[in-house]
Amino acid sequence: MENKSAQVVIITGSRQGIGKALALSYARAGARVVLNARNEAKLQVTAAEFKAAGYEVLAIAGDVSNWAFCEELCQKTHQHFGRIDVIITNAAIATRGAMEDLEPNIYQKMIDVNILGSVYPAKAAIPFLKETKGSIQFISSIASFYGIPYNGIYSGTKNAINSIAQSAHNELKPYGIFVGLTYVGFTQNETTKEILDTDGKKVVLPQRENVKKQSRDIVAQSIIRQIQKRKFKKVLTPTGKILSLLARMAPGLIRLIYKMNLNKIKESSS
Ligand SMILES: NC(=O)c1ccc[n+]([C@@H]2O[C@H](COP(=O)([O-])OP(=O)(O)OC[C@H]3O[C@@H](n4cnc5c(N)ncnc54)[C@H](OP(=O)(O)O)[C@@H]3O)[C@@H](O)[C@H]2O)c1
Incomplete structure (x- = not known):
């Protein structure tokens, strides 16, 4: 039986990864969740898992870099559940390789998915979030603090998200809408x-070795706590906190660290 007072949460890019972990955490806490991804068949597999566990979900397939789809995503959610309380703009893609090697159209694709694909769903949700005094959560990366060699456009698109979230936080506060950035x-x-290789083809990303990684569940729980507390900014992991500090206080040290580890970074990007 539907609980009409339960929160309605849209999570873009949630058929797998951190987005799916966020959806699962919200569903376990009693929220009604909207799942999204481009691959409809795979999205339906995820939605079926949620339904089998007794969770209330709506799956809406589509590309968040398309404005008309983002309007449809929010309208369909509102028609189905009657409200929108939270939107998390989690969908993004990554690439790897040196600037001189990357196919030029990869830059356009990264900008479309990572920047427009975050702004469009957030913007489309604003009229509905005004009704509920809800939340927009942008998902950035510790790669945005300082451009990582062989990851320039990923760092750059996430850096753009930081500025957009900062602006939106103040713009939307008068309406009671919270904007957060993780x-x-x-x-x-x-x-x-999968990530985009230098030629633009998708390749499976090998598991990162030799770095301490957070579990997707821990990441999801941190983001949800941040939204509940309405805290604008949260940096995850000790590495992230150190990078954040160095980027502000000693950017030259980051340049030196990257210079000394250039080959290692290049190998891990190829
Ligand atoms: N994993 C990390 O270590 C890490 C670190 C820092 C930041 N982040 C950020 O955390 C977020 C999630 O990352 P992740 O590693 O969980 O990603 P992931 O496993 O690659 O999953 C990405 C999800 O987004 C969907 N997606 C991609 N492009 C889309 C589009 N244009 N429209 C709609 N859905 C789209 C994918 O499904 P389809 O392919 O079917 O569309 C998939 O469900 C991203 O914003 C990422 O930049 C991740």
């Missing part, structure tokens, strides 16, 4: 996580 650190990726 800088996610190294996380245990799904074994199926």
Whole structure:
């Protein structure tokens, strides 16, 4: 039986990874959850898992870099559940490789998915969030503190999200809408996580070795606590906290660290 007072939470990019962990944590806490991803068949597999566990979910397949789809995502959610309380703009893609090697159209794709694909769903949700005095949560990365070699466009798109979230936080406060920003650190990726290679083809990202990673559940719980407390900024992982401090106080030290580890970073990006 539907609990009409339960929170309604949209999580973009939630058929796997951190998005799915967020959806699961919210569903376990009694929220009604909207799952989204481009791959409809895989999205339905995730939705079926949630339904089998007795959770109330709506799966809406589509690409968040498309404005018309983002309007549809919010309208369909409102029609189905009658309200929107939280939207987490989690969907994003990653790539790897040196600037000189990356196919030029990868830059456009990264900007479309990571920047527009965060702003569009957030913007489309504003009229509905005004009714509930709800929340928009942007998902950034510790890679945004300082451009990582061989990860320039990923660092850059996440850096853009930081500025957009800062602006939106103050713009939307008068309406009672909370805007938050999480800088996610190294996380245990799904074994199926794919990134764009230098030629633009998708490749499975090997598990990162030699770095301490947070579990997806811990990441999800941190983000949900942040939204509950309405705390604007949260940096995850000790590495993230050190990078954040160095980027402000001693950026030259980060340059030196990256310079000394250039080959290691290049190898781990290839
Ligand atoms: N994993 C990490 O270590 C890490 C570190 C820092 C920050 N982050 C950030 O955390 C978030 C989640 O990362 P993750 O590692 O969990 O990702 P992931 O495992 O690659 O999952 C990404 C999800 O987004 C969906 N997606 C991708 N492009 C989309 C689009 N245009 N429209 C709608 N859905 C789309 C994917 O499904 P489809 O392919 O079917 O669309 C998938 O469900 C991202 O914002 C990422 O930048 C992750």
